[in-house]
Amino acid sequence: MTVVIGRAKINLTLDLLGKRDDGYHELMSVMQSIDLFDRLIIRPSSELSLGMSLRSGVSKWLPQDERNDVMRAAHLLHKQCGVSCGAEIFMEKFIPTQAGLGGGSADAAAALIGLNKHWKLGLSDEELRDFAAQLGSDIPFNLRGGTALCRGRGEIVQPLPPLPPVYVTLFKPPRGLSTSRIFSTLNISDFEEGTSLKFVDALLSEDACMFDFMSNQLQETACNELPELFEFTRRLRDEGVPWWQMSGSGSTIFVLAKDKEQALRYRKDLAPLYWWSFATKTSDKGAELR
Numbered sequence: 001m002t003v004v005i006g007r008a009k010i011n012l013t014l015d016l017l018g019k020r021d022d023g024y025h026e027l028m029s030v031m032q033s034i035d036l037f038d039r040l041i042i043r044p045s046s047e048l049s050l051g052m053s054l055r056s057g058v059s060k061w062l063p064q065d066e067r068n069d070v071m072r073a074a075h076l077l078h079k080q081c082g083v084s085c086g087a088e089i090f091m092e093k094f095i096p097t098q099a100g101l102g103g104g105s106a107d108a109a110a111a112l113i114g115l116n117k118h119w120k121l122g123l124s125d126e127e128l129r130d131f132a133a134q135l136g137s138d139i140p141f142n143l144r145g146g147t148a149l150c151r152g153r154g155e156i157v158q159p160l161p162p163l164p165p166v167y168v169t170l171f172k173p174p175r176g177l178s179t180s181r182i183f184s185t186l187n188i189s190d191f192e193e194g195t196s197l198k199f200v201d202a203l204l205s206e207d208a209c210m211f212d213f214m215s216n217q218l219q220e221t222a223c224n225e226l227p228e229l230f231e232f233t234r235r236l237r238d239e240g241v242p243w244w245q246m247s248g249s250g251s252t253i254f255v256l257a258k259d260k261e262q263a264l265r266y267r268k269d270l271a272p273l274y275w276w277s278f279a280t281k282t283s284d285k286g287a288e289l290r
């Protein structure tokens, strides 16, 4: 049996630089792993199959066939590496879907690492990264995790020194947001330089507080799609919460806290009724064998 976890991420910055000929958007983003993860349990089998448990109120229905990111990763390795046996995969899902936390990418990264071991493929980190980039924009980041500046469509990952551990409280409304829909509703006026490089400068030089350079250029579009997000961000502003932002294409808003007590207090005091909320901290790892 092989057990592997895939961690969620938040985007500390997300700059939109333009639309590419392949339909994707050129972006720059400081991504950060957090200690919220899905777990895959892989057992020997002649067939390739996926089962899962979903936490109520967290994940809606997810496909268990080739449309699932775990199965996409498994089929890619199976085909490209000429594997003759199958695998029975069971996923315990804790990362909410349509949340901007990279849950599907975390699962695919975990599947690559887990099946590399289970099928004794002996793939190097570089080979795994190539498979990851074929599967999705964020998956190369999710393999390694930690703190990184991601460019291109997100698949070019430049590792950064780890942040000091920071506590993070996550808030997600019942409604999620589709990444492709948010990207498809962008206007040309949404593209501008952004703050990623300033964030990296502050992280490397320690001259300024890097969190003052957090920004997400998808946030306004997402708030226009979901008025409840707009309401919540107004509340955070009114309450004087210093560091908060939407992650990825939403619909999760994260708040940074100075310690565990403050993270739990934010959760208790700020979570709107029926919203999912979770207090966690940053991690310097992505997908990992357990």
Ligand code: C5P
Residues within 6 Å of the ligand: 023, 024, 025, 026, 027, 135, 136, 137, 138, 152, 153, 154, 179, 180, 181, 183, 184
């Ligand atoms: O690559 P991934 O499957 O994660 O992307 C999901 C969708 O998000 C893409 O189909 C595309 O519509 C949009 N996207 C984009 N530009 C990016 C990343 C994603 O337009 N850099």
